[in-house]
């Protein structure tokens with residue numbers, strides 16, 4: 192699809208979306224939601240441009256046809272590297288979350304996991320999922336990769352929760368399919384997606400087998416509805432003529448709470464049904480891909496933030512100061528470190544039993560662990576360079592007002608030759624990325640998206656191979672085991 196066809200295809204869906212307690216009739220044109228749709232639309236627009244085709248498209252190994260890379264099953268480490276480069280490009284173009292990665296990461300995780308379930312259990316999930324992928328590729332769909340359950344009491348297993356719906360689960364198995372109930376929280380781009388692709392949220396034990404479920408449903412399926420997640424400063428987008436104050440008037444991201452009220456799923460769309468031993472594998476593979484993803488997208492957004500900070504320094508007349516130059520160097524160093532990790536875990540990837548490529552899991556976890564920290568430091572340095580006016584500045588309405596406008600223009604001026612409005616625009620962009628709507632994606636998603644920091648530390652511990660490292664040290668130090676006796 193091109194950009195316009197994508198927008199038209201979302202318009203055709205009969206989505207049930209609630210915002211501020213009301214059912215939204217037309218989410219596509221809602222001023223608070225539309226910027227997020229524009230970000231996804233960019234994934235279609237760039238794929239049409241000759242200069243970006245190499246990154247934005249790939250050849251499907253299922254059909255031999257050209258597909259959008261967001262629908263691709265990675266066939267090599269080169270594909271994995273291109274994925275990260277594509278994500279950086281999109282971060283640069285939108286300065287926000289472009290939402291389509293969760294689906295891509297779910298495709299690749301489910302493809303390889305279902306292959307291994309079938310080999311062990313004699314099921315036919317992989318065949319079903321392969322057919323599903325052909326449908327996704329053929330129709331160039333955006334798919335919400337839905338893993339996170341609300342989880343209620345974090346100290347209790349799914350089946351031990353006071354409310355059994357705190358983890359999405361199977362309530363009925365029928366001859367023609369299953370019925371599921373529950374919710375998925377924090378769903379990125381849910382309203383801009385054609386489909387929801389569900390995975391379990393954690394490894395399961397046998398008593399939790401009703402919660403070990405993976406399936407796909409259209410986003411307007413009977414029984415599915417969404418409650419839009421609000422963001423800091425979101426209603427600025429609803430203000431008359433919203434432009435400067437929004438910071439990024441064109442693009443944004445969103446998350447939603449997606450609720451499944453006894454939703455029927457036909458068997459051909461079920462990819463895991465109670466094989467609890469494989470829930471952990473699916474989760475780990477998805478998380479690995481998604482931890483790689485942040486080495487691309489957050490770096491692209493970081494590029495925009497570094498650029499905005501450098502412009503703020505120019506407009507403030509501080510650009511020549513050595514400490515400002517050094518802070519911009521530090522921001523670049525941190526940002527490129529994230530990118531290096533994204534590229535490294537891709538280049539060190541390997542083939543799965545199903546034939547698609549998986550990232551190096553240790554390096555992907557190191558990547559995400561850095562992502563939980565570095566964007567915060569980059570944001571801190573951007574705020575330092577921007578100055579306090581970034582958060583105390585009068586509104587755009589005051590700037591345009593006949594009476595007080597001239598005072599705003601006069602007293603918010605920086606260096607000669609730069610209009611006050613342009614200085615305001617750059618400062619509002621920094622505010623948007625560090626404290627406003629885009630901070631959801633740049634900051635808190637960096638912390639919790641694809642798992643909170645502790646989840647990566649557990650994975651790093653598991654793969655650090657300390658015993659080998661001890662042996663290396665013993666050899667160099669000439670440790671003599673007989674002296675220990």
Ligand SMILES: Cc1cc2nc3c(=O)[nH]c(=O)nc-3n(C[C@H](O)[C@H](O)[C@H](O)COP(=O)(O)OP(=O)(O)OC[C@H]3O[C@@H](n4cnc5c(N)ncnc54)[C@H](O)[C@@H]3O)c2cc1C
Nearest residue numbers: 293337338339345377378379635636639640641642643645
């Ligand atoms: C902006 C954003 C976008 C997201 N997009 C998606 C998406 O598209 N799809 C999707 O599926 N998910 C998405 N997520 C969800 C993300 O994966 C979760 O936020 C993450 O897994 C953490 O879960 P939580 O938010 O419930 O935090 P919690 O589980 O409440 O964690 C809070 C803290 O408690 C700790 N903790 C939690 N449980 C335990 C325990 N049992 N023992 C000890 N400590 C514990 C954690 O380590 C953390 O420090 C998104 C999240 C964000 C913020």
